[in-house]
Each structure stands twice: as C-alpha cells, then as structure tokens.
Amino acid sequence: MKDLLKFFILCQVILLLFSAQFVLSQEINLDAGEQVFSQTCSACHANGRNVLAQDKTLDLDMLESMGLDNVNAIIKQVTYGKNAMPAFGDVLSDDDIKNVANYVLSKSKAGW
Incomplete structure (x- = not known):
C-alpha cells in the first residue's frame, strides 16, 4: 500500500512537471495579437469600444460582468462567436486567436 502511494505521488509530480513545461511553451505574442486586432477586430472594437452593441465594450469591468x-x-x-459577434475559428489560426485574446485582456487591464 505504501509503495502504491509513493507511485501515485511520483506520477502526480511527473504530470505537474510536464504540465508546467507545456504552459511555458505556449508563448504569448502581444505584438502579433495587436496586429490581428488591428486587421480583424478594430472595425467593430476600435479602442476597446463596440460599434454594434455600444454597451458591450472591451473594458475590464464589462468583460468581468460577461464572464470574459x-x-x-x-x-x-473569438473562436465561436456569440450574438452579433461572428465566429473567427475558421478564419484565424489558433495562435492568432490566442494572441489576440491575450492582447485584448492586457489592453482591458491597462484601460485601453
């Protein structure tokens, strides 16, 4: 029983190390996110605003209230869209979506 517990703990440690390595390998590129935002999102969301639904901005407090x-x-x-927001999962790469999501969150935290 004691050996089984040691084995279980060892497996958990190994899993944790691989998980940490995976997270570290997912590089965030805010410059690329800014470029995607400028080319794809800014027509509706310039400066964190929203042209179609003016009350749903990209300000942090609004994102928090929407669970975003x-x-x-x-x-x-961004991938699946919702309501007036179109889906971009078939238009943008996974890296583009990840980068623009990080860019939007960083800008909203900085107050645009």
Whole structure:
C-alpha cells in the first residue's frame, strides 16, 4: 500500500512537471495579437469600444460582468462567436486567436 502511494505521488509530480513545461511553451505574442486586432477586430472594437452593441465594450469591468475576463473565455468567444459577434475559428489560426485574446485582456487591464 505504501509503495502504491509513493507511485501515485511520483506520477502526480511527473504530470505537474510536464504540465508546467507545456504552459511555458505556449508563448504569448502581444505584438502579433495587436496586429490581428488591428486587421480583424478594430472595425467593430476600435479602442476597446463596440460599434454594434455600444454597451458591450472591451473594458475590464464589462468583460468581468460577461464572464470574459480570462484568456480562455475570450478565446472561446473569438473562436465561436456569440450574438452579433461572428465566429473567427475558421478564419484565424489558433495562435492568432490566442494572441489576440491575450492582447485584448492586457489592453482591458491597462484601460485601453
């Protein structure tokens, strides 16, 4: 039983190390995110605003109220769209979506 517990703990440590390495390998490129935003998003979201739904800006407090105050939620929104927001999953690469999501979150935290 003691050996089984040691084996389980060892497996958890190995899994944790590989997970940390995977996260570190996912490089964030805010410059690339800014470029994607300028080319793809700024027509509707210039300076964090929203042309179609003016009350739904990209300001941090608004993102928080919509549950979009984290990168994964923004990635999902950009990929699949929702309401007036079109889906970009077939238009942008996964890296482009990840980078633009990080860019939007960083700009919203900085107050645009």
